[in-house]
Structures are given as structure tokens and as C-alpha cells.
Amino acid sequence: NAGVTQTPKFQVLKTGQSMTLQCAQDMNHEYMSWYRQDPGMGLRLIHYSVGAGITDQGEVPNGYNVSRSTTEDFPLRLLSAAPSQTSVYFCASSYSRRLGRDYGYTFGSGTRLTVV
């Protein structure tokens, strides 16, 4: 099925460990983003990309790195996990905004990360 594929769905890390959350889309979307969702905080933008080779920081980028070597993939790296990074992470993609109807994001199913 076409869409946004996120892996893993669940992960437990120890403080200081590193890991990569994978995100892939097969809809040829130019725009990809990573959000974290915390209770009472809504979805906060971590990093985003407007196309292959182009990334930028969102609202809460500290502790996370991204790269976009292909249109399809947009991995999120935690270099040294901290308990404050315990959250649900969503990857999302969309076409860049064009004239006319905007269908917004297609979301992945999310990754529930716990850092102990």
C-alpha cells in the first residue's frame, strides 16, 4: 500500500544510546517532516525537508539529526538519547503547496520511543 512507512513502531533505549528512526514514502512527495507528540503539547516540528539534499530545523531540533539523500527516505537520528526524548514520533510527507487543493500531510503510523 502506498503511504508513509515508519519503523520501528516501539523502541526502548538506554540514556546515551543512539538510534535511527526510519521513514520512507512512495508517493513522490517533495516535503517530509518529523514531529514529536507529547501529552498536552500537540505535535511539535523537529526537522523538515523540502526536497532531496535540503533539510532545516523546526521548533525542537536539539538532540536530533536528519538527512535527505533521496526523495523517498528521511531518517531521524538520535545521537545520544535522553529521557526528555521519550515521546511518540511521527513522520509525515506531502506535496509542496501548489495552487488549488492542498491535501496536507500523509502520516506514518508513529514510533513510540521510551528512553530509560
Add this chain to the structure above:
Amino acid sequence: AQKITQTQPGMFVQEKEAVTLDCTYDTSDPSYGLFWYKQPSSGEMIFLIYQGSYDQQNATEGRYSLNFQKARKSANLVISASQLGDSAMYFCAMREPQNRDDKIIFGKGTRLHILP
């Protein structure tokens, strides 16, 4: 400054009644897009409805309609004839214009409970 404000953290509504979820936004740009997403307890993010800032009519999608009051910067979601399956978290979101890299920002959400 918060750009999307959802003032109702939680709501309880009797089944079959209509529901209005409030959303106000802040932007100085004339061109923008507004979205509503639903997040049921299973966690996935479901696109509900979109309103472009230049759209002359309020958007409708089945039981969902968007009460767009541009001068008041208000984009309330109206659910007609609510059902038990409408119990979920609802997020209002805005896509910023292209000169701000097409980011979509989210409000903190409203948790809707439909009572039988």
C-alpha cells in the same frame, strides 16, 4: 508566539448532537491553508478537512464542515450528528506560506468524548 490556538482541552458531547471544536490562528500572510486531523485512540493521524484562505465557501466533507471566519482568524470544525466513533483527539493545523518553507504547524488539540 503560538500560531494555532485550540482553547478546549477536552469536550463531552451527547451522541447525535452537533459538535463545534474551536480553532484560531495567527498569520499575517494572505495565502495559507487550514487543516483538521483526527487522532483516535489507536494513534494514527487522519486527515479530515482542508480550507484554503482564498476559498469562497466553507469546506465540507461528509459530516465535517469548517466554519471559516477569515476576519476573525477562526477555523472551527463542526461535526454534525456525532457518533461514538468520533471520540478522539482533534488537531487544527495551518500550512505557512512558501516563503516559510511550507511548514505545517499544529495546535495542542482537543480531546472529544462522545457519550452514549
